[in-house]
Amino acid sequence: MQGFNKVVLSYDEALDGLTNNMTIMVGGFGLCGIPEGLIGKIKCMGVRELTCISNNAGVDGFGLGILLEEQQIKKMIASYVGENSLFEKQLLSGELAVELTPQGTLAEKMRAGGAGIPAFFTPSGYGTPIAKGKETREYNGKMHVLEEALTADFSLVKAWKADTMGNLVFRKTAMNFNPMAATAGRITVVEVEEIVRAGELDPNHIHTPGIYVNRVIKGSFEKRIEKLTVTK
Amino acid sequence: MQGFNKVVLSYDEALDGLTNNMTIMVGGFGLCGIPEGLIGKIKCMGVRELTCISNNAGVDGFGLGILLEEQQIKKMIASYVGENSLFEKQLLSGELAVELTPQGTLAEKMRAGGAGIPAFFTPSGYGTPIAKGKETREYNGKMHVLEEALTADFSLVKAWKADTMGNLVFRKTAMNFNPMAATAGRITVVEVEEIVRAGELDPNHIHTPGIYVNRVIKGSFEKRIEKLTVTK
Amino acid sequence: MALTREQLAQRVAQELCDGYYVNLGIGIPTLVANHVPEGMEVMLQSENGLLGMGEFPTEENIDPDLINAGKQTVTAVTGASYFSSADSFTMIRGGHVDLTVLGAFEVDQNGSIASWMIPGKLVKGMGGAMDLVASAKNIVVTMTHANKKGESKLLRKCTLPLTGAACIKKIVSDLAYIEIHDRKFHLIERAPGVSVDEIVLKTEGELIVPENVPEMVF
Amino acid sequence: MALTREQLAQRVAQELCDGYYVNLGIGIPTLVANHVPEGMEVMLQSENGLLGMGEFPTEENIDPDLINAGKQTVTAVTGASYFSSADSFTMIRGGHVDLTVLGAFEVDQNGSIASWMIPGKLVKGMGGAMDLVASAKNIVVTMTHANKKGESKLLRKCTLPLTGAACIKKIVSDLAYIEIHDRKFHLIERAPGVSVDEIVLKTEGELIVPENVPEMVF
Secondary structure, X not given: OOOOOOEOOOHHHHOOOOOOOOEEEEOOEOOEOOOHHHHHHHHHHOOOOEXXXXXXXXXXXXXXXXXXXXXXXXXXXXXXXXXXXXXHHHHHHOOOEEEEOOHHHHHHHHHHHHHOOOEEEEOOOOOOHHHOOOOEEEEOOEEEEEEEOOOEEEEEEEEEEEEOOOOEEOOXXXXXXXXXXXXXXXXXXXXXXXXXOOOOOOHHHOOEOHHHOOEEEEOXXXXXXXXXXXXX | OOOOOOEOOOHHHHOOOOOOOOEEEEOOEOOEOOOHHHHHHHHHHOOOOEEEEOOOOOEOXXXXXXXXXXXXXXXXXXXXXXXXXXXXXXXXXXXXXXXXXXHHHHHHHHHHHHHOOOEEEEOOOOOOHHHOOOOEEEEOOEEEEEEEOOOEEEEEEEEEEEEOOOOEEOOHHHOOOHHHHHHHEEXXXXXXXXXXXXXXXXXXXXXXXXXXXXXXXXXXXXXXXXEOOOOO | OOOOHHHHHHHHHOOOOOOEEEEXXXXXXXXXXXXXXXXXXXXEEEOOOXXXXXXXXXXXXXXXXXXXXXXXXXXXXXXXXXXXXXXXXXXXXXXXXXXXXXXXXEXXXXXXXXXXXXXXXXXXXXOOHHHHHHHOOOEEEEEOXXXXXXXXXXXXOOOOOOOEOOOOOEEEEOOEEEEEEOOEEEEEEEOOOOXXXXXXXXXXXXXXXXXXXXXXXX | OOOOHHHHHHHHHOOOOOOEEEEEOXXXXXXXXXXXXXXXXXXXXXXXXXXXXXXXOOHHHOOOOOEOOOOEEOOEEEEEEEOOHHHHHHHHHOOOOOEEEEOOOEXXXXXXXXXXXXXXXXXXXXXXXXXHHHHOOOEEEEEOOEOOOOOEOEEOOOOOOOOEOOOOOEEEEOOEEEEEEOOEEEEEEEOOOOOHHHHHHOOOOOEEOOOOOOEOOO
């Protein structure tokens, strides 16, 4: 019996069942807090025609950028994709579809997907191209747009620490979209810096309870910095 | 200049501005995690005709029950009010209006109120008296009910620790409805067991950031237990 | 013989699987925790904000900040976590809980359930029951087959205000284990020593009875 | 003389109040942090999940897990907190941020803003800008009054795809401080040494000019 032991020892096991045409949801903001090893594994697996939900699309040669290089992504749902020249090329050539979504709406759509809320009204994007074809309605004297939830076949999450039962703790701004992604995947796979024994994480301060997590793998991370800025 | 110092030293200051006919949102589940001193102060102030949003209505003589005793509440929005015989009497006599709301819907309505989401669809309550007169819609082959957000003039919150800047940490299941209440009040007042200096709470593990909090007061708590159950 | 409360809990416990996250309602459902099969691990979710509910505390470990959805003092197991009510119903409404067990006044052959309100009596409120039944992938209702007057609680159509519409698929009553599909009750198992005739008699809704109805095995 | 980038930031900083929670966009808005008046405290919100953003780190303190919404490495001040993107936009969309400062390509006299997309050029995405403008109680747009060809950016009606409709009430341009109400631009202050005529000339939308237009004071 496996009980609640979520730990897997190989990336093969971590992404077992991921196939062509699936939808993946990937945590991270820019290159911060991304599941580097899981993305690398998808490249190796060569699965194609993926729909990818992630705030950003990585950069050339790193993060989700490496899946763009291999043309494994057919559609990207994101709020900002400006750091990636390959992305631009594929978009203009029509190889890649993109559905731009306001960042707050994207975060809320992911949360809603995990929370059993199929749709919600938000003021974001009213009167803009984003609202085109969507239902709008006035509340409190202000117009709102009806937005629908997002879910995925696989959610790929990066956390700082996990215990063996899949309870997660994130670190600083590497949290970002990861907690919502964790709730919205049919199968949620988490790559972490450290796996600790159950009971070692303070139950009062677990960011993502293990109920959302199917598999945990210990990764190693480059943590590339996108814009290094220092105080002289 | 006060900057971000949210600490107030008296209950007078804590509830300054609370007047008749206002809506208050109160954290707590049963008698667990309730702002005991703030409720007591409302009794002393004698404000009346309050609309009160809280999962429960306390018990006779404790929690929100003491405001019922004084007939200060005209309407209660709650999910479960079964522990209070006075409540029953006032309800049957028509002194008190009650709007029963499924517990998960109540929590989500409070969160939505704080999050600028005016309405959302939920499956809870479809086909029941709760859905009467509400818009319904099918998503993913399942019927859902459109529910609207809740906000309040004052939110009364109980936390374990606050720092002087109003960052909050809750303890165990005394968290319950408190974090959502904290976000949904025009003025949010928090009663805590301990006030620490800014910087003493781990920034990675703050449950409610100070941006939601207007006033913090150190209280003292009886923490009455509703159903004492022990293992012999 | 009709099942005792403990036997009801025991039969429900047979629906558990290793690694299940489970929400147990107040009353008989709570007793299911005492009958988790040996070597199997389940985590109990309490909708007031606890995943990994443990036993009642000893006198020394009583903590007023640690209660369950029934407002009883409890403990937390290793690997437990605390969270807000909004996060708790994210789990429940989002379909992350594997099994939900709750009681009912009535269930009908469409799978609708009435469990929270008896008009004329005082309304105490639905608590989390409407969210639980609307969202759970897997719900077991456990209750007596008939009320104290002998009237069936498995009806063609619920007479009391609903908790949820068309959401129940499994009932463990004191007389039988019954599944609901195709808008009919299906008799799957009977309590030891209880006759099919008695079950038929006490089931108002349409009941499909197969040729052979095995007794429950404990 | 038209304001420099630093002067723009300085003028915007006059909109700050002690105890404000502030979201600063990329570019000139970021510079506002350098001009918080002495003795005043503000907390900077970064929409990727940080309240209490500090300065850029020293070489020794660089942390790839700590960036701002512009993806730059930053630090956190005493009393800071980290949270998810959903929680971050709960703050923003819920109206909890006191002041939002951002740039724009165009603003029109209805208060609509275009800042994210120039058709024909590549679309990079709106990031958090649509949420910020749709929800903030108090927004200051800071930008040059005209583009490089001398064409006004304060228009009767935006020509580019909108970021938000009828949401902007204050503009600090390099020539003037302007408020928007009653579907008109209202000239409140002019940059030191800039004539009212020049501002009128470079404002395509309807501009109300009072008898006396004071110069900005720094």
